Amino acid sequence: MATTPAPATVTGRATTPTLVACLAGSAAVVMTGAGVGGAYAYTRYALRRANPGEPFFPSSMPFNNYAAFIVFATFGLASLAVGWAITSLRVGNRRWAGGGFGFAILANLAAANIIWFIGNQWEGAANALPWWLHSYALLSVAGASCAIALGASVLGLARVITAQSTPEEPHAAIGAAWFQHSALVVWTIVYSLIFLYK
Amino acid sequence: MSITVSPATTAAVEQTAFGDDAIDVVESWVASTDHRRLGRLHLGATLLLGTVGAVLFAFVAQRVDAAVRGDLGTGRWLGESADAGFSFGRVLSFAQQGLIVVVVAPMFLALASIVVPGQIGASRLAFPRLHAFVVWSYAVGAALFVTSYLVVDGPPSVDLLGSVSGLTSGKPVNKATDLLVASLAVVAFSTLLGAINIFTTVLTHRRAGLSLEQVRPFTWASFVTAAVSILTIPVHLSGLLLLYIDQHFGGTFALTDGSEVIWSHMLRFTTRPEMYLVLIPALGLVGEIVVSRTGRSLLGGHVASYLVATAAALSLFAWLGGATSGDSFIQPTNRWFTSLIVLPVGMLVLVWLGSLAGGLRPDASLLGAVGVPLLLVLAAVNVLVAAARSLDASTQGAVWTIGQVVLLAVAIPALAGVAGISELSPLALGRSLARPIAGLATLAALGGGVLTVVGFAALANRDDQSSSAPALSAIMMLGGLLLAAALGITLLGLLSASRTTGSTDAAHLLPFSEETN
Numbered sequence: 001m002a003t004t005p006a007p008a009t010v011t012g013r014a015t016t017p018t019l020v021a022c023l024a025g026s027a028a029v030v031m032t033g034a035g036v037g038g039a040y041a042y043t044r045y046a047l048r049r050a051n052p053g054e055p056f057f058p059s060s061m062p063f064n065n066y067a068a069f070i071v072f073a074t075f076g077l078a079s080l081a082v083g084w085a086i087t088s089l090r091v092g093n094r095r096w097a098g099g100g101f102g103f104a105i106l107a108n109l110a111a112a113n114i115i116w117f118i119g120n121q122w123e124g125a126a127n128a129l130p131w132w133l134h135s136y137a138l139l140s141v142a143g144a145s146c147a148i149a150l151g152a153s154v155l156g157l158a159r160v161i162t163a164q165s166t167p168e169e170p171h172a173a174i175g176a177a178w179f180q181h182s183a184l185v186v187w188t189i190v191y192s193l194i195f196l197y198k
Numbered sequence: 199m200s201i202t203v204s205p206a207t208t209a210a211v212e213q214t215a216f217g218d219d220a221i222d223v224v225e226s227w228v229a230s231t232d233h234r235r236l237g238r239l240h241l242g243a244t245l246l247l248g249t250v251g252a253v254l255f256a257f258v259a260q261r262v263d264a265a266v267r268g269d270l271g272t273g274r275w276l277g278e279s280a281d282a283g284f285s286f287g288r289v290l291s292f293a294q295q296g297l298i299v300v301v302v303a304p305m306f307l308a309l310a311s312i313v314v315p316g317q318i319g320a321s322r323l324a325f326p327r328l329h330a331f332v333v334w335s336y337a338v339g340a341a342l343f344v345t346s347y348l349v350v351d352g353p354p355s356v357d358l359l360g361s362v363s364g365l366t367s368g369k370p371v372n373k374a375t376d377l378l379v380a381s382l383a384v385v386a387f388s389t390l391l392g393a394i395n396i397f398t399t400v401l402t403h404r405r406a407g408l409s410l411e412q413v414r415p416f417t418w419a420s421f422v423t424a425a426v427s428i429l430t431i432p433v434h435l436s437g438l439l440l441l442y443i444d445q446h447f448g449g450t451f452a453l454t455d456g457s458e459v460i461w462s463h464m465l466r467f468t469t470r471p472e473m474y475l476v477l478i479p480a481l482g483l484v485g486e487i488v489v490s491r492t493g494r495s496l497l498g499g500h501v502a503s504y505l506v507a508t509a510a511a512l513s514l515f516a517w518l519g520g521a522t523s524g525d526s527f528i529q530p531t532n533r534w535f536t537s538l539i540v541l542p543v544g545m546l547v548l549v550w551l552g553s554l555a556g557g558l559r560p561d562a563s564l565l566g567a568v569g570v571p572l573l574l575v576l577a578a579v580n581v582l583v584a585a586a587r588s589l590d591a592s593t594q595g596a597v598w599t600i601g602q603v604v605l606l607a608v609a610i611p612a613l614a615g616v617a618g619i620s621e622l623s624p625l626a627l628g629r630s631l632a633r634p635i636a637g638l639a640t641l642a643a644l645g646g647g648v649l650t651v652v653g654f655a656a657l658a659n660r661d662d663q664s665s666s667a668p669a670l671s672a673i674m675m676l677g678g679l680l681l682a683a684a685l686g687i688t689l690l691g692l693l694s695a696s697r698t699t700g701s702t703d704a705a706h707l708l709p710f711s712e713e714t715n
Contacts, residue, residue, distance in 0.1 A: 017324040020398040028390060028432045035436030038517075039460045136447065137440050 022152075022175025026182035029148060033141045033186035037193050040134040044197050064118060068191050071114045075146075075184040078107035082153065082177040085160070092167045094160055101157035101173075104180060108150040111187075115143050138190040142183075149183035152176035231326035234626070236333045237312030238692065241619070241626075244308055245689035247340055248301035248612070249682050252646075255293035255604070256678025259650065261286055262600070263657060263671045266593055267664060292347045294603070298476065300340050300385055301685075302611045306479035307332075307392045309618065310420035312626045314396060317417045319405030324398040332392040339384030346377035375445055383438045386431050393427035396420050411500050415489060416618070418503050419482020422510045423475060429514070430471045437464020463517050473607055474513035474539055480570065480611045481506055481546055483618030487567040488550050490621055491559050497552040505542040505549070512539045540578065547571040562636035566617020569644040573610050576648065577602065580655050587659055594658045601654020609647030612681055616643045616688050627695040635691040639684045646680030649673050 085100025119139050122132065156176035159165040165173045230236055265286055311332075315323055323329050400413065400421040413421070437460070463469050485502055489495060496502040515536045550571060558564065580602060589595045620636035623629065630636075653674035657667060 017398045017402045020401050021325065021394050024394045024397055024428045028394075028428055031429050031432035032436050032439075035433035035464065036440065038433075039436065039440060039464065042460060133440065133443055133447070137436070137443050140439060140443065141436065 016171040018175050019171040022172075022178045025148075025175075026178040029145045029179065029182040030185050030189075033138075033145065033189045036134070036137045036141050037189045040138060040193050041197070043134055063194065064121060065195070067114050067118050068195070071111050071118075071142075071187055072184075072191055074107050074111040074114070075149075075180075075187050078104040078111070078149065078153075079177075079180050079184050081107060082156070082173075082180045085156065086170060086173050086177055089160065089165055089170050089173055090167055094163070097165070097173070098157055098160045101153050101160060101176070104153040105150060105157065108146055108153060108180075108183075111183075112143060112146045112150065115139055115146060119143075135194060138193065142187050142190045145179075145183040145186040149176075149180045152179040231322075231330050233315055233323045233326065233329055234312050236330055237308050238627070240308035240311065240333045240336060241305065242689060242692055243337060243340065244301050244305040245685050245692065247344075248297065248305065248685040249689060251293050251296040251301055252608075252678055252682035252685060254289055255297065255608075256675045256682060258286065258290045258293055259653065259674035259678045260671045262597060262654070262674065263667050266597060266657070267666065288347065290600075294600075295382075296343065297604075297608045298472070299382065300343055302476045302608060302615070303389055303472065304336055304385070304392075305615050306420070306423065306476070306611070307389060307396070309483075309615070309622070309626065310396050310416070310424075310479065311392065313622050314399060314417050314420055315403065316625050317414045318400060318403060319408060320399060320403035322403075323395050324403055325395050328391055328395050332388045332395065335384055335388040335391075339381050339388055342377055342381030342384060346374050346381055349374035349377065375441075379438050379442050379445070383435060386434050386438070389427065390431040390435075393424035393431070397424040397428065400424075411503060415485030415496065415502065415506075416479070416482040416622070419479050419485070419506050422507050423478045423482075426471065426475055426478075426510045426513060430475065433517075434464055434470065434472070441465065469516055471513040471516045473603065474516060474536075475510065476607050476611050477543070478506060478510050478513075480614030480618075481509065481543065483614040483621070484550060484567045484570045485546075487563045487617060487621045488553050491561060491564050491567065492553055492556065493559065494553065494556070497549050502546060502549050505546045509539050509542040509546070512536070512542070543574060544578075547574055561621070562631075562633060562640050563617040563621035565637070565644065566613050566620070566640045569617070569640065569647075570610055570614050573605060573613065573644070573647045573651075576651055577605050577610075580605070580651060583655065583659065589658055597654055598658035601651050601658065604654070605647055605651040609643070609650055609681060612684060613640065613643035613647055616640055616684050619688055619692070623691075623695060627692065629695050631688075631691040631695055635687055635694070639687040639691065642680045642687065643684035646677045646682075646684060649677030649680060651677075653677055 081100045081103040083100075085097045085104070088094075088096035088100060119136065122135065153176055156165070156173045159172050227235065227239065311323060311329060315321065400410070400417060404410070404413070410418075410421075440460070485496055485506075513536075515538070518536070550567065554567075580598075584598050589598055616636075616639045619626065620631045620640065623631045623636075653670050657670050657674070660667065660670075
């Protein structure tokens with residue numbers, strides 16, 4: 001049998017490795033949040049079944065609904081900003097694309113700060129209760145997804161500045177957007193669970 | 199017919215000659231991003247750990263009878279001496295966790311990283327440097343895992359009944375638990391990244407004109423496993439995060455009502471999708487062997503691919519299963535959704551058997567392809583007997599479950615893995631494994647699986663649980679030792695084949711559909 005070398009890579013496909021990997025990574029981030037969220041929901045269910053009438057989330061504990069909503073809005077703004085960045089990139093406007101990623105970076109920093117603030121409010125308060133652990137775990141996952149989104153936005157900005165992301169090659173920027181959206185999804189899970197079960 | 203051989207396929211069979219400068223040799227391995235070289239290293243590490251884990255499991259199996267009778271303290275091995283630091287439960291935990299999390303799942307990932315690019319006509323994985331990171335982080339995680347069990351206090355252990363002991367909340371933090379959490383997190387993260395790499399490679403690096411449905415059975419199974427792993431491994435990581443916070447910040451996760459369920463679904467294998475997911479690459483390997491040995495595509499065209507995907511999707515229902523060992527196994531009467539996996543797997547067995555009819559090219563790997571359906575039938579019979587006997591959910595059910603878990607998540611994947619490595623060795627190593635080595639390893643894996651499940655099932659179904667059963671203990675121990683021998687022999691074969699240069703058998707490179715068309 002004759003053997004001939006194959007081309008090193010396959011070109012011309014609609015999907016690129018970067019985009020597929022970012023999509024898979026975003027799915028993993030969301031599933032991490034869903035995993036802790038599921039544990040949170042089940043613990044609440046089990047405790048309510050074992051001790052009917054007792055509140056799961058103590059009424060005396062501070063839960064800053066305003067701060068939590070601000071995080072939600074900030075992640076939403078960051079998602080819009082990366083969408084704006086990608087749209088600008090597609091039409092060849094690098095300056096606006098850089099601005100979009102820059103705004104997303106600032107929004108992520110603000111969100112991380114508020115998440116830290118919420119965590120500090122809970123610190124040391126009735127930490128023997130199960131909700132405390134799960135709520136902290138939820139905040140940790142949300143913080144981690146925020147950090148990943150922040151890193152992705154920084155990389156996205158760097159690629160725009162160095163002209164590695166172009167209208168022809170926008171996939172890394174789209175990947176960064178996927179991570180930003182996953183941070184929003186994770187916070188939606190966190191916020192809705194704590195808000196519903198409070 | 200023209201066969202396409204990727205550049206890496208020919209380049210990677212180059213071997214380092216003896217006498218080279220040692221530093222150059224080390225550097226060539228450490229700095230390598232060649233998927234085949236790294237994959238061989240990864241595969242060798244999993245086989246080495248698997249051999250150690252299976253030997254430990256053999257010792258545990260020998261003491262299960264004593265554990266059932268509550269007479270562990272009098273034995274020669276694994277007595278419940280607190281000072282010894284190696285209690286029965288701890289070694290059981292090490293063997294079970296180690297064999298499944300640190301050995302079987304990474305073993306298939308390693309094999310996929312070597313074989314998949316060649317089978318789809320790519321010269322490399324999508325992210326070669328990420329692959330290097332996966333292999334080396336696996337090495338760090340596996341080392342931490344072993345170290346965590348060598349610490350005198352030891353991490354929490356799971357006893358025969360599945361109860362977690364040795365887990366404390368609040369400070370002082372158990373350092374061994376910290377190490378265990380860190381090691382499992384590193385291995386899980388490494389496996390997750392490896393899965394993303396395989397998933398991306400199959401989706402984006404296929405040769406032009408090669409559709410996803412045309413890829414070979416093992417590549418398809420690896421792709422499906424990677425896709426489901428991306429969804430399931432993060433949940434395991436969530437559980438590790440909860441455990442870490444619980445240990446470090448004085449939480450009460452381990453003591454909370456309902457925590458047993460969360461433990462099971464996130465940290466223990468009996469009710470996690472991964473329990474079934476390790477079977478999927480094994481099914482792909484059997485399909486691969488059948489296709490190669492018969493020279494024909496599988497019966498029913500793409501049906502086998504859809505059946506493999508269905509089984510993988512159904513594995514997600516494991517999260518709906520119960521928490522305790524007694525009601526978490528695959529009894530059809532207990533968990534309907536999870537037990538539906540029996541249907542696609544059973545149909546797949548029929549597809550294989552139907553495809554095997556006709557001319558065959560016999561080889562050691564074919565024994566594995568026949569042995570896996572045999573063990574699957576044995577598992578099904580075991581389920582039916584257990585359901586008919588209505589085993590006591592505590593002791594008998596726990597013993598039964600250990601046997602069934604080891605059969606499904608260790609013995610069957612090990613048999614398929616050993617046979618698959620033998621079959622794919624021309625592509626993976628550049629030359630075939632020696633026939634006696636491949637035959638011996640496959641026979642040992644098959645014998646080990648049969649003896650292990652028969653021993654555990656007989657012990658669980660025994661009417662008189664109070665009397666000792668030395669014969670059954672010996673059978674179970676022999677089963678574990680045979681599994682260890684199978685993995686060890688394969689490792690020796692791998693080392694032996696890696697030392698010599700050989701030509702690449704291009705038969706496994708092509709998608710099967712193109713071979714026949």
